[in-house]
Structures are given as C-alpha cells and as structure tokens.
Amino acid sequence: MVYQRLIRFLKRSIYYQKNTKIVKLKGANNAQFGLYGEQIGDNKATISPEEQQKQMVQQTVQWLNEQIK
Structure with missing residues (x-):
C-alpha cells in the first residue's frame, strides 16, 4: 500500500521522459x-x-539496448 502511494506521488510530482523505466x-x-x-x-x-x-546492471543494460533499437 505504501509503495503504491509512493509510486502515485512520484508519477504526479516528477516529470519523466517518455523512455523512463x-x-x-x-x-x-x-x-x-x-x-x-x-x-x-x-x-x-x-x-x-x-x-x-x-x-x-542487468536492468540498465537492458534499458540501454532498448534505446538503440
């Protein structure tokens, strides 16, 4: 519950680029x-x-590879 509230708060409070993961x-x-x-x-x-x-590291490499496709 707290995690879900935090995510909702962050999504409203921070501008994310379209490729944010x-x-x-x-x-x-x-x-x-x-x-x-x-x-x-x-x-x-x-x-x-x-x-x-x-x-x-695995998640970062995966994200980087997605950006160059």
Whole structure:
C-alpha cells in the first residue's frame, strides 16, 4: 500500500521522459544501491549487495539496448 502511494506521488510530482523505466528490485534497499550504510527509514535488504548490483546492471543494460533499437 505504501509503495503504491509512493509510486502515485512520484508519477504526479516528477516529470519523466517518455523512455523512463521504473524497476523495483525485490529484496533491494536504498543503502545497498550506493553501499553507503544504513539509511533512516530504509527497509532491511533480503538480497546481498552483490545481487542487487547485478540486477541493477542487468536492468540498465537492458534499458540501454532498448534505446538503440
């Protein structure tokens, strides 16, 4: 429920380019994205930092490949 509200808020509050892609990495959290330690209000990650980074790279490469087609 909170996630859905956040997404609705972001969609109303931020201008996205037409090729914007929002991806939710299940088990990931904010602190592991940049490896800068725990963040207030951040959920506990259920995947390793390495797995999170691997998924992020895969999603980024996929998005980049879609842009050049």
